[in-house]
Amino acid sequence: xxxxxxxxxxxxxxAIIYRTDTALSALFSVFTVVLAYLLWSxxxxxxxxxxxxxxxxxxxxxxxxxxVSPFSQGGGIQNEFSDEIKSxxxxxxxxxxxxxxxYFVFASFARMILPVLLNTIVMAIAMIxxxxxxxxxxxxxxxxxxxxxxxxxxxxxLIDYLIAMSTFKxxxxxxxxxxxxxxxxxxxxGLIPLNMLLGDKIAMWSPFSYIxxxxxxxxxxKTNISIFTAIGVISVWIAILILVARFVQHLAPKAFExxxx
Amino acid sequence: MKNIRHTFNVxxxxxxxxVSKSMIYRYSFWGAFLCDTSMFLxxxxxxxxxxxxxxxxxxxxxxxxxxxxxxxxxxxxxMATYFFGLIxxxxxxxxxxxxxxxxKPVSTLFYAAFSSLNLGSILQFITGLIVVFYGAVKLHxxxxxxxxxxxxxxxxxxxxxxxxxxxxxxxxxxMTKINSFAMLEDTLIDFSFKLPSPAIRGGWRIxxxxxxxxxxxxxxxxxxxxxxxxxxxxCLCIGVVAFxxxxxxxxxxxxxxxxxxxSS
Numbered sequence: 297x298x299x300x301x302x303x304x305x306x307x308x309x310x311a312i313i314y315r316t317d318t319a320l321s322a323l324f325s326v327f328t329v330v331l332a333y334l335l336w337s338x339x340x341x342x343x344x345x346x347x348x349x350x351x352x353x354x355x356x357x358x359x360x361x362x363x364v365s366p367f368s369q370g371g372g373i374q375n376e377f378s379d380e381i382k383s384x385x386x387x388x389x390x391x392x393x394x395x396x397x398x399y400f401v402f403a404s405f406a407r408m409i410l411p412v413l414l415n416t417i418v419m420a421i422a423m424i425x426x427x428x429x430x431x432x433x434x435x436x437x438x439x440x441x442x443x444x445x446x447x448x449x450x451x452x453x454l455i456d457y458l459i460a461m462s463t464f465k466x467x468x469x470x471x472x473x474x475x476x477x478x479x480x481x482x483x484x485x486g487l488i489p490l491n492m493l494l495g496d497k498i499a500m501w502s503p504f505s506y507i508x509x510x511x512x513x514x515x516x517x518k519t520n521i522s523i524f525t526a527i528g529v530i531s532v533w534i535a536i537l538i539l540v541a542r543f544v545q546h547l548a549p550k551a552f553e554x555x556x557x
Numbered sequence: 558m559k560n561i562r563h564t565f566n567v568x569x570x571x572x573x574x575x576v577s578k579s580m581i582y583r584y585s586f587w588g589a590f591l592c593d594t595s596m597f598l599x600x601x602x603x604x605x606x607x608x609x610x611x612x613x614x615x616x617x618x619x620x621x622x623x624x625x626x627x628x629x630x631x632x633x634x635x636m637a638t639y640f641f642g643l644i645x646x647x648x649x650x651x652x653x654x655x656x657x658x659x660x661k662p663v664s665t666l667f668y669a670a671f672s673s674l675n676l677g678s679i680l681q682f683i684t685g686l687i688v689v690f691y692g693a694v695k696l697h698x699x700x701x702x703x704x705x706x707x708x709x710x711x712x713x714x715x716x717x718x719x720x721x722x723x724x725x726x727x728x729x730x731x732m733t734k735i736n737s738f739a740m741l742e743d744t745l746i747d748f749s750f751k752l753p754s755p756a757i758r759g760g761w762r763i764x765x766x767x768x769x770x771x772x773x774x775x776x777x778x779x780x781x782x783x784x785x786x787x788x789x790x791x792c793l794c795i796g797v798v799a800f801x802x803x804x805x806x807x808x809x810x811x812x813x814x815x816x817x818x819x820s821s
Contacts (some may be wrong), residue, residue, distance in 0.1 A: 330748075331748050482692040
């Protein structure tokens with residue numbers, strides 16, 4: 297476990313080197329909320345409620361979804377992993393006592409957590425400065441959403457890991473990542489609340505619903521699915537993906553010659 | 558004139574070489590097209606979902622279709638031509654690699670901007686135009702005067718995008734890192750291309766139509782094809798392009814004077 301803590305520590309040190317970029321990225325995330333406000337005020341017009349949302353609820357939805365969105369987009373480590381497979385540098389995972397899956401999950405987690413924290417600070421300032429545009433949130437409910445967020449982060453990392461491992465078969469997978477990010481944003485409710493897209497019958501068994509939509513709706517107190525059901529569903533998905541990942545990890549070295557692809 | 562023809566010939570030769578190169582990586586070529594097209598189709602789907610009574614402000618779904626099509630076409634055209642050349646410019650300035658362009662017997666700016674063509678994006682440009690065509694036919698506004706207006710304003714916006722990108726990259730002549738400006742640019746492009754004109758109100762109209770004119774990009778050509786294009790809008794578009802042409806010219810000229818090769 298100590299070596300994985302070390303991996304996270306190294307990732308944070310790297311992130312601090314580029315702290316200005318990370319901080320500015322968080323600062324510019326406010327534009328997403330302004331965009332949501334302008335667009336949705338035009339949609340609401342004189343109406344009070346649209347698909348169960350008031351305007352402050354809708355703006356708060358986008359604010360919260362922006363905070364948790366790094367969980368759906370990965371930390372960029374998948375590209376590095378893919379390059380390592382292509383160049384032959386993947387050998388280090390074979391010869392060293394370190395699991396590629398463990399490395400991937402801990403390094404991705406370290407990269408995801410910093411933007412989430414910075415986004416939270418910036419958005420909290422926005423909420424405190426302009427309370428009239430947002431729904432008042434209860435800190436106790438937000439805390440209950442943290443386990444779901446952590447699990448959904450792991451789920452997202454496992455999907456990224458499986459795509460990275462497909463480099464063993466497909467040499468160039470960069471566009472698969474982009475496509476994955478586009479569709480994950482859509483299916484996880486990052487672009488629009490899922491109830492508007494799929495109706496009230498939310499795809500309860502879809503793993504993507506729990507990456508953004510469910511945690512955000514939970515924080516807003518607008519979901520009927522209990523937190524235990526949510527944790528149960530995500531855990532099942534995580535277990536399935538871990539099994540697939542371990543199977544792929546077992547097969548992969550057989551196709552790998554250590555000199556790159 | 559001879560110089561322009563010479564530069565054009567060089568760029569054409571580079572384009573031919575890049576087509577051959579992109580055909581080696583066919584999957585990436587089609588993959589990029591698939592990604593871009595999916596992104597725009599999803600945006601269109603979202604507009605259709607959020608336009609509750611079929612409208613966002615005064616625009617209906619077909620107006621929004623034209624808006625998305627214009628965004629797609631503009632994005633495809635600048636990605637195909639100058640985008641990749643201009644985003645490499647800060648690195649070329651910082652590393653001194655601009656020297657290799659300055660010594661070439663072609664226009665430095667045009668070579669730097671147009672030497673990294675990405676012709677795969679032409680497919681996105683064509684798809685965007687087809688989407689615009691579809692929306693315009695459904696709105697019954699597909700008339701020759703509207704199309705001419707659209708082409709002129711679209712060209713102006715293509716030039717404006719070039720000027721805005723160039724202004725930001727020229728800062729590299731004086732600053733070591735311009736990442737924060739590039740990030741602001743990315744945010745504003747994303748912001749403006751998702752915001753149809755009826756949703757831009759109050760002070761935001763001044764910000765997005767004049768100060769940081771990214772809001773004009775897809776909205777103005779769309780309004781031109783709808784036929785709702787007043788003299789005021791013509792003046793706004795031409796005035797903004799003229800102002801940023803002057804600014805880009807000054808920044809490039811002074812930047813070149815300030816450039817001291819590999820040590821800059």
